[in-house]
Amino acid sequence: MSQPFRLPGGGRIDRSKPLSVTFNGKRLEGYRGDTIASMLLASGSHLAGRSFKYHRPRGILTHGSDEPNALLSVDWRPEKGAGRRDPNNRASVVEARDGLSVSTQNHWPSLETDIGVVNDLLAPVFVAGFYYKTFMWPRSFWDKVYEPVIRRAAGLGEAPEVPDADRYANRHAHCDVLVVGAGPAGLSAALAASEDGSKRVMLADEGFALGGSLLQDVTSKIDGQSAAEWVEAAVAKLDARENVVILPRTTVFGYYNHNHVAMVERVSDHLDEARDGLARERLWQVRAGQVVLATGSHERPLVFENNDRPGIMLAESMRAFVNRYAVAPGRSLVVATSSASAYRAALDAKAAGIATRIVDIRLEQDCGPELAQARSAGIEVLTGHTVIKALGGKRVKGLVVAPLGNGGAIGTRRTLDCDCVGMSGGWTPSVHLFSQSRGKLAFDAELDAFLPGQSAQAEISAGACHGVYDLKAVIEDGAKAGGGNITVEATASFTGFQPVRVLPTDVDPGKVRAFIDFQNDVTAKDIKLAVREGFTSIEHVKRYTTTGMATDQGKTSNMNALGLVAGVLDRPLPSVGTTTFRPPYTPVSFGALVGPARDELFDPVRKTPIDAWAEANGAAFEPVSLWRRAWYFPKAGEDMHAAVQRECKAVRTSVGIFDASTLGKIEVVGPDAAEFMNRIYTNAWSKLKVGGCRYGLMLREDGFVYDDGVVARLAEDRFHVTTTTGGAPRVMAHMEDYLQTEWPDLDVFLTSITEQYAVIALQGPNARKVLEPFVTDIDLSEEAFPHMAVREGYICGVPTRLFRVSFTGEAGFEVNVPADYAESVWKALYEHGKQFGITPYGTETMHVLRCEMGFIIVGQETDGTATPDDLGLSGLVSKVKTDFVGKRSLTRPDITAEGRKQLVGLLTKNGQEVLDEGAQIVADPSAQVPMPMLGHVTSSYFSSNCGRSIAMAMVKNGRARMGETLWVTTPSGFTEAVVAPAVFHQVQGAKADA
């Protein structure tokens, strides 16, 4: 029999559906409804991992998501290849499915034989704050020795080495009531809340079966039904209600502002066959009117020597394995407890035919009715006993116990042989989400627990997380939280416990290794040491010892740690306080958080309508703002330099074609459009005639250049504004801001038309010839259509706004056409242009050509501190207008002061040398460091049209330095350059404005 510890009957497993998984390369058998943990126990093994620091063998401590020990690397679909493995899955919640391949972590060479266990022998060295104390000197060891060693030892599990091959989805939802947790309180709350069919109710539970603690309850009766029947009826009722969404396998991991709740749903890991494209997980972001927290509670381990030995688990988990999974966690059990609830585990185990004894820390008279019940069931109970230590290495072999006498005296030891221990130190309400919601916790001494106090949001807690433990009260509390009011009859639960921090022992407690935080290997003496060394704040103790800082966030350990600190400090527990609960409640995969925003969807590429043509014609691309733009069009054998020089020549000698579609475009329309333009731009617009264009300059209120571009007046009340590619959204926002907030009296509408119009620039002496055959309803003659004019008509039968403008200095046109027609218009122009040697050019050539003419690019020549005068553009600033945005600032003292940086040209002494853009400029390279800097190079290219390199720069008092030789930094030192006017090329023949 491959499952020697499977009980012959019972459980919520489906015995008709056997399955197997691979565990460390070996076959492990079980049934649908199992977890990996229950399958492992069914095989008779508890060993499930090695601890983080000491590499101690560890078993399965819990049956839920609070599991600190049994962390597995899981390959969810090994048959589908790499990329579906992730580390640190808790064996206690991984739903068994045929074909899973799981392996244990943190050991070498194997789980059974781990060299790292040497750390356990060195434990006296690895005390609290070990890292802080040890890796200090010598300094030279920091990078070369300490960091590599620590990095290798750090971290749990192994990060995947290949990209995640799975798909992840996300979804937003709204509901009136979100119930978190589908135990007795949660189910009851959901039932009450959904009674009113108009209320949208969501119920989320992290488990794959709904029912919470009732899933392992085989004895309680609720209104005459068994617990299982009650759960089944409740779920059926909720299922039948159309206003209810039930989400099993869904962990609520974050509770944010205004009832914004984040949860992750495990969609397909449990499916035998997941169809292609089905997401693995789904991230839900829910905005709930009301949140009901029914998150239950966590059982506390007992703290005694070697309490971490495999085979020692929480008592309620023992009950869950016996009742829910039909697994005997051992042949001979001992339940060690200070809590009444553990008696239920012992009784159920005994009823399942497993030998069971109870050791109770509480004195006989402090026990409740559970004691008599246990004894009458034939269970041997030792009350008033402490646990001195556990025996055994890779599996517990026995428990050494001793009676507690008067005044702390400890009696004679006695060894209880056993192969499994269920322990319970009481219960800690799961207030994580309540605390995340910024609710204030209140300490309840009676329950020895922090409970939800004052709420900060529309939220209410119910059931065990609310400090309510008796089943009848839990169900009624849930209904109340859901807005109902019911009375049920239910079997009385065993409740109440005696808080114990560290169990009394008869040996020196300073030598005892009793674990508080199992995942981070923190012992009681570590915490005591930290307090002795002066760390009295719980936040400091946490960071110094790392208690509660592992991936389980100390769900099982926090209260024991807090209680211990309070005890050592001799302060009341509430004054020690709690550490902060932060999301996520349990670890969340990066895949779920990222969702579909990866690969091409991570940062979608914005393409122009001409992009496909450019790609087909061999363009090299560069990102510009959010756009992908053609950079240059290399021919076979050409590098970038050769291609750009050829393109530059072609534009000046014949004709080039350029995709300028990314230009920002805004339509300014309305009776007050001209007035609005007057206020926004430095230029005066009133006299611009319909059909005319003007280069406009826009300032911020502080007087610095914000954007520029050509503006066309299409009608008295209609302007077609262009902006820089990167400036389009902010210029639109800037205009809207002024229009809405400063001048709401102006009757103007702004519309972004960037995406609606594509722009094809034809530049060069033959531009008109290329254009002519296709244009109708526009007279293209020089007289009728001069430079800086705009006409509306048709091209290839498509409506166009045709601009006669030039950013190259050559005669040129910019053809605005509706984006959907752009590619076909482009192709027509290109085909016809071939007889003139039409040359497609990219952004690099555009940059060189405009630099040859001394045209600035906002954002390249300017850096947010340049005024129009700094750029030599004061001629564009209206002297007539009394006001426009930025005008007043142009007369501020620092703006008019001497010594501002001004735009000039720079010519290197050696015309073949191209300066670095951004290079610093100084007067005297032998000056003392730090030497006074005069400015920097803003644009620099090799210009084939000029036969030499050209550059623009912002230089202090630049215009007064014409002819002066300055020094510019190079990667190897300095080079000489002469200050010159920022115009390098004289256009021959038919100029732009001829």
Place this chain on the structure above:
Amino acid sequence: MLLIRCPYCGERPEVEFHCGGEAHIARPDTPAEMTDADWASFLYYRTNPKGLHAERWVHNHGCGRWFNALRDTVTDAFVQTYEMGAPRPDAGNASSTATKAA
């Protein structure tokens, strides 16, 4: 994620909004007549209160309209939002309102 009540659209998540700095600082009608110091003050000087702060916000991924908001700079709670041009409301006891909205 906070919900912010756009006066035109209702409550929407904060990622749809953008803050435009302190509210109720009107652009002067006649900047030319202002002293350099007064103009500098208009340009650059802002209050930085602990507690209620009137701010300009724009629902830029929604209706695109500007409005004003009273926000508590301690709790990050939006106590009230109101239309551009309306006077700053008297929000009463800030801290109690703020706690409710946190």
